[in-house]
Amino acid sequence: MKFIDEARVDVIAGNGGNGCVSFRREKYIEKGGPDGGDGGRGGNIIMIADENLNTLIDYRFVKKYIAENGKSGRGADCFGHKGDDVYLKVPVGTIIIDDETGLTLGDLSENGIEIIVAKCGKGGLGNLHFKSSTNRAPRQATPGEKGERRTLRLELKVLADVGLLGLPNAGKSTFISAVSSARPKIADYPFTTLHPNLGVVRVDHEKSFVIADIPGVIEGASEGLGLGFKFLRHLQRTKILLHLVDLFPMDDTLDIVASSVAITQELKKYDEELYNKKRFLVINKIDLSLEEERKQYIDDFITKFKQFDTNTCFDKIFVISGVTGEGCKELCYYLMDFIIAQKV
Numbered sequence: 001m002k003f004i005d006e007a008r009v010d011v012i013a014g015n016g017g018n019g020c021v022s023f024r025r026e027k028y029i030e031k032g033g034p035d036g037g038d039g040g041r042g043g044n045i046i047m048i049a050d051e052n053l054n055t056l057i058d059y060r061f062v063k064k065y066i067a068e069n070g071k072s073g074r075g076a077d078c079f080g081h082k083g084d085d086v087y088l089k090v091p092v093g094t095i096i097i098d099d100e101t102g103l104t105l106g107d108l109s110e111n112g113i114e115i116i117v118a119k120c121g122k123g124g125l126g127n128l129h130f131k132s133s134t135n136r137a138p139r140q141a142t143p144g145e146k147g148e149r150r151t152l153r154l155e156l157k158v159l160a161d162v163g164l165l166g167l168p169n170a171g172k173s174t175f176i177s178a179v180s181s182a183r184p185k186i187a188d189y190p191f192t193t194l195h196p197n198l199g200v201v202r203v204d205h206e207k208s209f210v211i212a213d214i215p216g217v218i219e220g221a222s223e224g225l226g227l228g229f230k231f232l233r234h235l236q237r238t239k240i241l242l243h244l245v246d247l248f249p250m251d252d253t254l255d256i257v258a259s260s261v262a263i264t265q266e267l268k269k270y271d272e273e274l275y276n277k278k279r280f281l282v283i284n285k286i287d288l289s290l291e292e293e294r295k296q297y298i299d300d301f302i303t304k305f306k307q308f309d310t311n312t313c314f315d316k317i318f319v320i321s322g323v324t325g326e327g328c329k330e331l332c333y334y335l336m337d338f339i340i341a342q343k344v
Helices: 172-179 256-270 291-308 328-343
Strands: 006-012 045-050 064-066 086-091 094-098 104-108 114-118 149-156 162-166 197-204 207-213 240-246 279-284 316-319
Touching: 006 114, 045 094, 045 104, 064 086, 086 149, 104 114, 114 149, 162 172, 162 256, 172 197, 172 207, 172 279, 172 328, 197 328, 207 328, 240 256, 240 328, 256 291, 279 291, 291 316, 316 328
Parallel strands: 006 064, 045 086, 162 207, 162 240, 240 279, 279 316
Antiparallel strands: 006 149, 045 114, 094 104, 094 149, 197 207
């Protein structure tokens, strides 16, 4: 199924039914009286978070949702039937924004959460409500109210504990496939990953966490280069970021240090809070170097990185190989302990 994380929809709640003007007229009853019933309320448009969904693709094809109008009241104290509510299921992690005002209506961050995104119109009052000692035969009733109409912008932010950040071909997809059951596309060319991938990393029978892999970020993403900032929102809910670096890229002309520093700067342009999130440096593809040379490569990279970007201080540095699995187990155990400590 195609991954869609943005959509715009029009929602129209049901109008309320009109109140009724009616008088009781029955054989052998001399004095009747007002008996006009109220109109029924219209239907609401309600969005509900469903953990079984992971994309907004349904809202790319159906753009308008209309709830049922309430029925008008009738005589003999008959109240109008209310309109049926319309329930729209969206993935957990969906943010609902009023497209006209920019106001966030809700954040469906947990399974089963419901929010009314378009409120129904109330039903009108029948003349039954207007009788009094001085007005025995009221001939007024009120019309039903109009239901709300809105254009909504839906944005999906995936829920994950750990987010992967890095240049294209840094080995993010290989890593997530090595530590979880996720099977993203892996190839030897840039931008193999075109949409976020989620994997569940199971440390033991009772401990697990979710890791998210997004398409690679390159310098100039804020100006629209590569896939731009389109998928960085999926890292905003994570507790920690893993910055994967490939010390032995296929392109010999690529300056790994400068490109890695550029990623951190692009992150800062997108969201200061995301930039300040705790990050671990993960040096990947160490299987491509001789064991006696690794320490020198790693030390040189870290020294140059800190010279370029003095504000970035990685809390922890790991050395792994996504292909052979070296160092991956230790990294996963450390991440699990860190996540548990965050929840305490």
